[in-house]
Amino acid sequence: MIMENQMFCFQCEQTARGTGCTGCAGVCGKSAAEAGLQDALTGALVGLARTCQTAAPTAKTYRAILEGLFTTITNVNFNTTTTQAMIDKIHAEAAALSSTPAADYDMNQMWNADEDIRSLKSLILFGMRGMAAYAYHALMLGKSSEEVDSFFVKGLSAIGEDWGMDELLPIVMETGKVNLTCMALLDEANTTTYGTPVPTTVPLTVEKGPFIVVTGHDLKDLELLLKQTEGKGINIYTHGEMLPAHAYPELKKYKHLKGNFGTAWQNQQKEFDGVPGAFLFTTNCLMPPRKSYIDRVFTTEVVSFDGVTHIGEDKDFTPVIEKALALGGYSEDQHFTGINGGSTVTTGFGHxxxxxxxxxxxxxxxxxxxxxxxxxxxxxxxxxxxxxxxxxxxxxxxxxxxxxxxxxxxxxxxxxxxxxxxxxxxxxxxxxxxxxxxxxxxxxxxxxxxxxxxxxxxxxxxxxxxxxxxxxxxxxxxxxxxxxxxxxxxxxxxxxxxxxxxxxxxxxxxxxxxxxxxxxxxx
Missing domain, CATH: 3.40.50.2030 (Rossmann fold)
Known part of the structure; x- marks a missing residue:
């Protein structure tokens, strides 16, 4: 039984004891207060979706839904201030649509439901959270889909319904079906903007001099940073899921996009420690930064961590650039290797x-x-x-x-x-x-x-x-x-x-x- 004001989260693979994170903090580092606010945000999103059943949603409504769902993905937001601001934004959007917006949904009703119902609703909710990230990236490149947008309203509304397995199972399958449309949309957005990926060998060496490491998934943010750093003597390196950026022709043309730094996201606390470069997080997966390098971590979009400088919607990366220049980078080239000792990796084998x-x-x-x-x-x-x-x-x-x-x-x-x-x-x-x-x-x-x-x-x-x-x-x-x-x-x-x-x-x-x-x- 999940009690009021008690943290409960089991949406990621590392959840405590393989059953669910409770108590003061999650395994990811999310506090109980933040977990509670993310539940409140989800409940507000369900309320907004219910409001959309009687009031016509706008492009602004759909973007708010994407941002709200994206905020609740694991290792995206650890900041109670920004999460509360997102809740307020969802409430404001519902009020703008209707003078009598639907009430927020109490997520404890879902967490305390029959385990099979809770399981099916979790598949729908967690699937939509992942899909929202893809839809958001596509939107940043000017692509959207009425089918995808409408499904978020449908799926969120289903979370708040008192339905059985027969009603929920089709929604689970529909989540997957619509996500295929969403991934196709993002693929089209990426390739029409940056070209068809080509096989590319990427070095793991970090050259001497100032540098910035870009992590996450957002190609648009990387492109904007590349434009703003051109000619400034700063090299750019990818990290984690940004590695495939090297394969896109329109990004490859930037000569200061040099290589890849580090390995997967969960190693960042070790790999970022003591590194004389700046780090820009465009999406998940953010590990709580250690004091030894938190001063050189920057976030943008819905990623947020208390005490970290955030780059707003104006996308002025000047603070990141100034930090990289001040740190100066390595005095000599650093030859890193992958987990198995390789000095390069290859990417770009898309369809x-x-x-x-x-x-x-x-x-x-x-x-x-x-x-x-x-x-x-x-x-x-x-x-x-x-x-x-x-x-x-x-x-x-x-x-x-x-x-x-x-x-x-x-x-x-x-x-x-x-x-x-x-x-x-x-x-x-x-x-x-x-x-x-x-x-x-x-x-x-x-x-x-x-x-x-x-x-x-x-x-x-x-x-x-x-x-x-x-x-x-x-x-x-x-x-x-x-x-x-x-x-x-x-x-x-x-x-x-x-x-x-x-x-x-x-x-x-x-x-x-x-x-x-x-x-x-x-x-």
Missing amino acids: GTVLSVADKVIDAVKAGAIKHFFLVGGCDGARPGRNYYTEFVKQTPADTVVLTLACGKYRFNDLDLGTIGGLPRIMDMGQCNDAYSAIQVAVALAKAFDCGVNDLPLSMVLSWYEQKAVCILLTLLSLGIKNIYLGPTLPAFVSKNVLNYLVENFQISPTSTPEEDLKKILG
């Missing part, structure tokens, strides 16, 4: 690139040169057991191809596994939202071989941490894709009955050991 050589891929399959495809990707995290993904990739046979995406790839993306037919055996397809690319490649292969996706020699071995992974999983399920391996643990918010439903209908399997899973997959 545009892979499908451009589809004939070679198909011929290689027909000739027996390629026996199997693995999609090994998703979120990285700190929980023990994630070396499973490193070992799994290392043990994949030489006649197989590993497609990857999201920050989980940092477990193995610096490995050299050789090539097949002139293509590297490890192909980085991009950010987590570029699961869309993997889907497009799978659909194209199925069409070429005149079979269903589930009949392809393709296996998906996914890692999850937060809500973007939830909406991607729902998208795969909505497409009828089966036999997905999921780890390193199963979500705490999935009840036994809901899990049984997913196992029976989609044959989802928890990861075991690389050896056992490879044997099961390859026979």
Whole structure:
């Protein structure tokens, strides 16, 4: 039973004891006060969605919904002041739509509901939170979708309804279906703005002199920073999910976009410590900064942490630039390596690139040169057991191809596994939202071989941490894709009955050991 004013959060993979974070703070560092405000914000969003059922929402309404949902993703906002401001913004929007706006929803009703109902509503809510981030990035590049916008109203309204499994299950599946539309929208926004990604080898060396590290997911913020730093003697490096930026032609043209710094998000407290550069967070995943480097951390968009300088809507990155110049950077080039000792990583194998050589891929399959495809990707995290993904990739046979995406790839993306037919055996397809690319490649292969996706020699071995992974999983399920391996643990918010439903209908399997899973997959 969840009591009033008691923290409860189980939306991410690292949730305490595998059941839920309670007490004074979450494992992510979110305080009980912040968790309570994020629940209040969610309740306000449900109220706004209910108001939209009787009053016509505007573009401003939809943007407010995206910002509100985005704020509640794990490792985005730790600041009670900015979260309260977002609640006030949602209330103001509801009041602007109607003189009698709907009341806020009490999230304790959901947390205290029957576990199966709570599970299904959590899948809908957490899926929408992830999808909101993708929709927001697309909006920043001028792209929106009436289908996507309308679904946020529908899904949020469903959270507040006293519905059973029969009513909620279709909404769960619809969340995945609409997220495919959303990922396609973002793919279109990225490629029409920055060009089709091309395979690019990215160094892990940080050159001497002032530099800024950009992390998160927002390509628009990176572009604005590149423009503002041009000619100022400052080098720009990507971090985490920003690595794929190096593959976009319109971003590659900036010569001071030099390379990639560090590995996945959960290592930042160690990797950022003592570094003489500035760090710009455009989205999640923000780890609470240590005192040793908090003075050089900057946030923008809905990312916020108390005591950190925030870059507002004017996108004037002068404070970041001045900090980088003052710190001066390294006096000599620093040659870093990935987790496995590699000095470079490669990215840019989106669907545009892979499908451009589809004939070679198909011929290689027909000739027996390629026996199997693995999609090994998703979120990285700190929980023990994630070396499973490193070992799994290392043990994949030489006649197989590993497609990857999201920050989980940092477990193995610096490995050299050789090539097949002139293509590297490890192909980085991009950010987590570029699961869309993997889907497009799978659909194209199925069409070429005149079979269903589930009949392809393709296996998906996914890692999850937060809500973007939830909406991607729902998208795969909505497409009828089966036999997905999921780890390193199963979500705490999935009840036994809901899990049984997913196992029976989609044959989802928890990861075991690389050896056992490879044997099961390859026979």
